[in-house]
Amino acid sequence: MAVLQAFLIVLCIIVSHQNLVDAKFSKSMYITWGAQHATMQGNGGEDLNLVLDPFSGSAVQSKRGFLFGSIEMLIKLVPGNSAGTVTAYYLSSTGTKHDEIDFEFLGNISGQPYIVHTNIYTQGNGSKEQQFYLWFDPTADFHNYTIHWNPTEIVWYVDSLPIRVFRNYENQGIAYPNKQGMRVYSSLWNADNWATRGGLVKIDWTSAPFTARFQNFRARACKWNGDISISQCGTTSPANWWTSPIYSQLSSAKRGQLQWVRDNFMIYDYCKDTKRFNGQIPPECFIQQF
Numbered sequence: 030m031a032v033l034q035a036f037l038i039v040l041c042i043i044v045s046h047q048n049l050v051d052a053k054f055s056k057s058m059y060i061t062w063g064a065q066h067a068t069m070q071g072n073g074g075e076d077l078n079l080v081l082d083p084f085s086g087s088a089v090q091s092k093r094g095f096l097f098g099s100i101e102m103l104i105k106l107v108p109g110n111s112a113g114t115v116t117a118y119y120l121s122s123t124g125t126k127h128d129e130i131d132f133e134f135l136g137n138i139s140g141q142p143y144i145v146h147t148n149i150y151t152q153g154n155g156s157k158e159q160q161f162y163l164w165f166d167p168t169a170d171f172h173n174y175t176i177h178w179n180p181t182e183i184v185w186y187v188d189s190l191p192i193r194v195f196r197n198y199e200n201q202g203i204a205y206p207n208k209q210g211m212r213v214y215s216s217l218w219n220a221d222n223w224a225t226r227g228g229l230v231k232i233d234w235t236s237a238p239f240t241a242r243f244q245n246f247r248a249r250a251c252k253w254n255g256d257i258s259i260s261q262c263g264t265t266s267p268a269n270w271w272t273s274p275i276y277s278q279l280s281s282a283k284r285g286q287l288q289w290v291r292d293n294f295m296i297y298d299y300c301k302d303t304k305r306f307n308g309q310i311p312p313e314c315f316i317q318q319f
């Protein structure tokens with residue numbers, strides 16, 4: 030008995046040091062929109078289904094916020110004619126100067142490609158979109174979408190391939206999200222005013238209800254407990270595994286994968302959109318990106 034207790038205590042210590050939030054959807058999230066359209070009961074609370082129909086979409090958010098770490102989810106997107114729907118998966122703080130890290134999946138008519146839309150807001154400023162097609166059908170199976178966020182960089186991963194990096198250039202006057210805890214959000218909604226071919230293709234409600242499926246939500250991340258977390262979560266230490274040097278920059282193999290994605294699947298990069306910013310391309314675009 031004593032041995033078992035000692036074992037459990039050690040186990041608790043290990044778990045809390047790894048900052049692993051056993052992040053079953055049913056335990057760590059709540060429904061914020063469309064209570065009749067979201068379910069977290071499947072597979073012992075491990076599965077989340079979000080539904081969109083003519084009456085409502087649906088959304089969930091994590092109960093707690095995080096600062097740095099790895100946020101992971103497996104997602105199977107709305108199959109068939111999903112034009113006009115957007116499935117969103119993002120981290121966000123609150124307030125007017127909020128930080129945000131986005132994955133959004135823009136649906137399409139059957140057989141046409143989804144767009145993965147990424148963006149980041151720092152201190153309330155967004156407009157840093159990059160968009161990609163995928164190298165697989167994201168509606169046929171679950172795929173792994175992970176946001177890796179530490180004091181030096183943010184990496185968006187799809188099935189462990191990095192598709193985007195946003196590095197910390199605070200020392201050059203470019204804001205970086207490192208002082209506000211962010212919660213995790215997922216939603217499915219009608220965005221047919223912009224999503225598919227820029228809003229030209231509307232939702233076909235005869236295909237409703239639309240369902241996006243999520244599994245395996247894991248937040249291996251530092252829990253946000255207010256401003257004290259800014260130093261606690263950012264300090265370089267073994268417990269803060271995300272501060273390990275191996276995560277401060279992509280390996281050359283990972284950089285090769287990122288380049289492959291950019292060369293073959295990238296369809297929009299705000300850094301190349303000279304018309305949009307009146308010639309004033311944002312400063313981070315001139316600095317090494319990854």
Ligand SMILES: *[C@@H]1O[C@H](CO)[C@@H](O)[C@H](O)[C@H]1NC(C)=O
Nearest residue numbers: 151152153154155202203204
């Ligand atoms: C946000 O962007 C605007 C326009 O580019 C800029 O004037 C402002 O300084 C930015 N704010 C921060 C906090 O970076």
Ligand SMILES: *[C@@H]1O[C@H](CO)[C@@H](O)[C@H](O)[C@H]1NC(C)=O
Nearest residue numbers: 101173175186188189190245
């Ligand atoms: C998802 O991808 C992340 C980032 O590469 C990885 O750490 C994690 O183990 C993957 N999860 C699954 C279930 O494959």
Ligand SMILES: *[C@@H]1O[C@H](CO)[C@@H](O)[C@H](O)[C@H]1NC(C)=O
Nearest residue numbers: 135137141142144224225226
């Ligand atoms: C939908 O398909 C069209 C035609 O192939 C393509 O131009 C567009 O980028 C696709 N995705 C979205 C979200 O519009």
